[in-house]
Amino acid sequence: MMCAITDKSYSGLVPCTLYSGHYHYGVGALANSLYRNGFRGTMCVGYIPPLPPWAAGAQRDGDHIILEVNADFHLRFIAWPTEQNLTFEKARFLLHILDEVEPEAEGALFFDADIAVHGNWQFFEEWLRQGVALCLDLCYPLVPARHPWRAGWRALAMEAGYDSSRNLEYYVNGGFVGVPRAQRELLECWVALIDTFLHQQSSPVRAMKLAARENAFGSDDQDMLNAAVMATSVPLSIIGQEGMDFAPAGYTMSHAVSGVKPWRMNFIAQALAAHPPAMADKTFWHYADYPIPLFSPLRITLTRLAIKMASAIGRFYGRS
Numbered sequence: 001m002m003c004a005i006t007d008k009s010y011s012g013l014v015p016c017t018l019y020s021g022h023y024h025y026g027v028g029a030l031a032n033s034l035y036r037n038g039f040r041g042t043m044c045v046g047y048i049p050p051l052p053p054w055a056a057g058a059q060r061d062g063d064h065i066i067l068e069v070n071a072d073f074h075l076r077f078i079a080w081p082t083e084q085n086l087t088f089e090k091a092r093f094l095l096h097i098l099d100e101v102e103p104e105a106e107g108a109l110f111f112d113a114d115i116a117v118h119g120n121w122q123f124f125e126e127w128l129r130q131g132v133a134l135c136l137d138l139c140y141p142l143v144p145a146r147h148p149w150r151a152g153w154r155a156l157a158m159e160a161g162y163d164s165s166r167n168l169e170y171y172v173n174g175g176f177v178g179v180p181r182a183q184r185e186l187l188e189c190w191v192a193l194i195d196t197f198l199h200q201q202s203s204p205v206r207a208m209k210l211a212a213r214e215n216a217f218g219s220d221d222q223d224m225l226n227a228a229v230m231a232t233s234v235p236l237s238i239i240g241q242e243g244m245d246f247a248p249a250g251y252t253m254s255h256a257v258s259g260v261k262p263w264r265m266n267f268i269a270q271a272l273a274a275h276p277p278a279m280a281d282k283t284f285w286h287y288a289d290y291p292i293p294l295f296s297p298l299r300i301t302l303t304r305l306a307i308k309m310a311s312a313i314g315r316f317y318g319r320s
Helices: 021-036 086-101 121-128 149-161 185-199 221-231 267-272 278-286 297-319
Strands: 015-017 041-048 059-061 066-070 071-079 109-113 116-117 132-135 175-180 236-238 254-257
Touching: 015 021, 015 086, 015 121, 015 149, 021 041, 021 066, 021 071, 021 116, 021 278, 041 086, 059 175, 071 086, 086 175, 086 185, 086 221, 109 121, 116 278, 121 132, 121 175, 121 236, 149 185, 149 221, 254 278, 267 297, 278 297
Parallel strands: 015 041, 015 109, 041 071, 132 236
Antiparallel strands: 059 066, 066 071, 109 175, 116 254, 132 175
16 A cells, blocks of 8 residues: 655654664654654655554655655655765765755755654754754764874775865764755765775775774774864854763753663663663653654553662762
8 A cells, every 4th residue: 555645844843863673772762752742744764674553554655665654744764775884874864855855855864773862853843944954972072183083083084085174173073963955054064084094904894993093093983973074165054962962951862872772671670780771771761652652651650660769779879
């Protein structure tokens, strides 16, 4: 059965993500969080089959598959086969959205599939009016202009045909990037750097981390994003570590960067091991139920109770 989608996004911006495997849970929570914080329109999801179990009601629309979550909110699933790790596909996917899927959109925002939004969508729209939207990294928010990594990034940029003349002190996280159409040059540069890097490898890159952190490309696509920021002159709008709840007083997103993702975590066991629930864990489960139910009501209720108990255990361990 064909599902014809004729309405354009209510927002001039298109949120996007990529996923494979169990990360579909994160996609569902991201979708729920966007809707509950004011986004109306179509979210684009690149995926390696199969579709999530919670998308069983989706219908084919040409080459894509559409899940109508509500009358004013749809998920467009776009098959995205690749031999590389999906982390290297972010820039190419964003260009595909802007050029092929939503050619009238004012811009696109990429969210990693382990991010949930808790800021009002209007803030994101205002944010992109200032330039390319980015957040400082958790571990390395400051990487001075003459840092050794930047020498490696400049060398890669020169090999790809770019002049890295912009001096920066900040290092941004690759889990989120919002790009106005007028600044698509950043995406073109990011793709060129990734292609140059991958061409240097002897086989497809399936791992997320290829080298030790002292290497200029210890964080791969994220380092190449920072290299692209150096190699272009697009206006930037960078907010701090609070942008992903890496620091207190966040108001936009939560990024679950720990090894165990919130949908797989045993919160009581983690708390007894002195690892209480993080803000990103709580945010994921806050958005696990509506409008897309990701789990049974019983599991959601029990897990939220476990999070409260684990938080209490964490406070006790903290005091002792």
